[in-house]
Amino acid sequence: MTRISQRTVYTLRREFKNKMKKLPVSYYDSHSNGDIMSRMINDMDNISGTLNQTLIQLITSLLQFVGTIYFMLTISWQLALVAFITVPLAMITVRIVAPLSQKFFAEQQKNLGLLNDQIEENYAGHTVIKTFNHEASAEKEFAKRNDNFYKSAWKAQFVSTLIYPTMRFINNLDYLAMAVIGGLKVISGTVNLGDVQAMLQYTNQFAQPITNISNMLNTIQATVASAERIFEVLDEKEMTDGIPVSEKVSDESSKNAVSKLGAIDKTDFINFDQVAFSYNENQSLMTDVNFSVEVGQMIAIVGPTGAGKTTMINLLERFYDVTSGKILLEGKDIREIDREQLRGRMAMVLQETWLFSGTIMDNLQYGRLEATQEEVIQAAKMAHADEFITTLPQGYQTLLNEAASNISQGQRQLLTIARAFLANPEILILDEATSSVDTRTERLIQSAMNRLLKGRTSFVVAHRLSTIRDANQILVMENGKWKYCGNGEP
CATH class of the missing domain: 3.40.50.300 (P-loop containing nucleotide triphosphate hydrolases)
Incomplete structure (x- = not known):
């Protein structure tokens, strides 16, 4: 998995570099060096870290999730349905929180690029800054951008971490519902106590991969924001050679074309x-x-x-x-x-x-x-x-x-x-x-x-x-x- 993740990032970084040489000068005029470097280094590192660490956990959690569902269905499909009721609630939670956290993660990466640009600019012009005694103003500007980065990072982390306690609460509701309904079925004689006990254990195992995946969303959302910034560059319009069709004229008309200076x-x-x-x-x-x-x-x-x-x-x-x-x-x-x-x-x-x-x-x-x-x-x-x-x-x-x-x-x-x-x-x-x-x-x-x-x-x-x-x-x-x-x- 390490080889796959490193190879993926290696290929992505190479494509990014090839793309940069095909972009028009106007792109460089409208984007700061710090922002471009942040996409090339920080965003790439985010993707590399996620692929390296999270992907294996994600695959393991999915396999555990599918296996638990199978064993729950073999014991009692009625009680299994009770456990499945909370899945839509979990999906709704993720659907609400994930886009919001992704927005803040994108803002965080943008502010990181601006912060990098400020650091690079101050380092390159440190002689001029010292000559004109502008250390205080440079420090003030740095503090401003650093504060913007801190606020966006705090918002991103706070919103994304809301998923984990919410999912734990939903899982506890699931466990409680399983215990109550299972107890009623034991009293009615439709299910024996051993099956209910097994279903309670499987309910915990069923909730564990959901909780793990929700916990990983913190990293995944940051990675999605980084990937969007990288593919934003890869999707930029490249320089083209040749005259657009709308500007070309026929050979006959070009022969007769006379400029204001004459032929x-x-x-x-x-x-x-x-x-x-x-x-x-x-x-x-x-x-x-x-x-x-x-x-x-x-x-x-x-x-x-x-x-x-x-x-x-x-x-x-x-x-x-x-x-x-x-x-x-x-x-x-x-x-x-x-x-x-x-x-x-x-x-x-x-x-x-x-x-x-x-x-x-x-x-x-x-x-x-x-x-x-x-x-x-x-x-x-x-x-x-x-x-x-x-x-x-x-x-x-x-x-x-x-x-x-x-x-x-x-x-x-x-x-x-x-x-x-x-x-x-x-x-x-x-x-x-x-x-x-x-x-x-x-x-x-x-x-x-x-x-x-x-x-x-x-x-x-x-x-x-x-x-x-x-x-x-x-x-x-x-x-x-x-x-x-x-x-x-x-």
């Missing part, structure tokens, strides 16, 4: 054609964006915060699909291109550097797993990362801790850029790539860019024009609309 120039590498995007129907984030990019050009996207710069990059990477219009890559709608193939032609340097626990060599090879050490070192030299790596005691075998906090922010930025260079993409996307490094490091990065971006199509998202002075085109965004597109300042 698509097949020599262009990337075209944004009347692109519009919104997360929901009530709020449009981007409307009527039109521009084209030739092979090897560097496009600078500038504008105030919230103007739609990062959204444009997300659309290009197909983290989201356009609401209307088209993004064409070499004349083909990117929605007709498999996401893995599309992203295989791109590399991105994010504003927030992400490095995992491991050696510097492992982190750089993440850009291209089959790359040799020589290729990794060459990419690091081109990004000016080799200069600081070779000064470390372990060099490229230096272990980075969690969040790579044992190296500076500028050094982390250089490593992510070197990783992108190692990927050798056709399209390079830099999202605020130089906004978090010092002046000297920025100069080093800019020098590497001028050399490495030659012949490679690139998009640079930045607030400062100083970081994109070598761009072939400057795209100015404001409120989701492009206001200017050219090769100089507007």
